[in-house]
Amino acid sequence: MRIVTWNVNSLKARLGRVEAWIAAAEPDVLCLQETKMADEAFPHGAFATLGYESAHHGEGRWNGVAVISRVGLDDVRPGFADGRDDPDPDARILWATCGGVRVASCYIPNGREVGHDHWHYKLDWLGRLHDDLVTNADLAADPVVVVGDFNVAIDDRDVWDPAAWEGATHVTPEERAAVQRLVDLGLVDVFRERHDAGGLFSWWDYRDLAFPKGRGMRIDLVLASPPAAATLDFVFVDRNERKGEKPSDHAPVIADFTLG
């Protein structure tokens, strides 16, 4: 089963590229983030034409997440089920079961600046994801794959210049600890398990020619429960998608499992 995460930075602006990419790469499950689209505007028909069911959780201008699947799409659930009364104010997580795998498409808050209200929201958001998993998933027993734009670089290998990012959002001990809590539940960062090297990134800023200069970060993650991670065949970043006309600033991360 080929599971992909891709922050497309507006699905409206990226639809043509996404359609062409699906036809070429043939994902079984494609999780999108930053669709920046209302639910009414989501192009279910375009994906149906390609043989995919789709679910979307959007709000319009910002955020928005989708799960697109050709291996079934059941038990769709937007938002958290973590026992708290306050819903997430943003459209940032969508769960679905695809081909027997429980999948979450996640767009973790950016954080903006360390100490900013939005940074505290980011830490709280990752805590809610943790509690949602504890409440609703049996990671030791079931295939669960949590993917998305985490806006956190787990260690210094995931940053083009750790010195330039020292003390900045995405690399603080607090943010890294919030992701580590997910790993401590048993989730495996399958890309890092398979690739030791630094300099392998999934996002490059549009500004200052960051991509041709190699100035990126690895912030798009595929986190798999042990039963899923044990069946990993390969995982890589399709950095070709960062090239060409009107790319997203993120490239797809592709993980193939021999599940099912």
Added chain:
DNA sequence: ATGGTCGATCCTCGA
């Protein structure tokens, strides 16, 4: 060629 973003919105904000 010695610089340098993009998208959605409403001309600024968020990333």
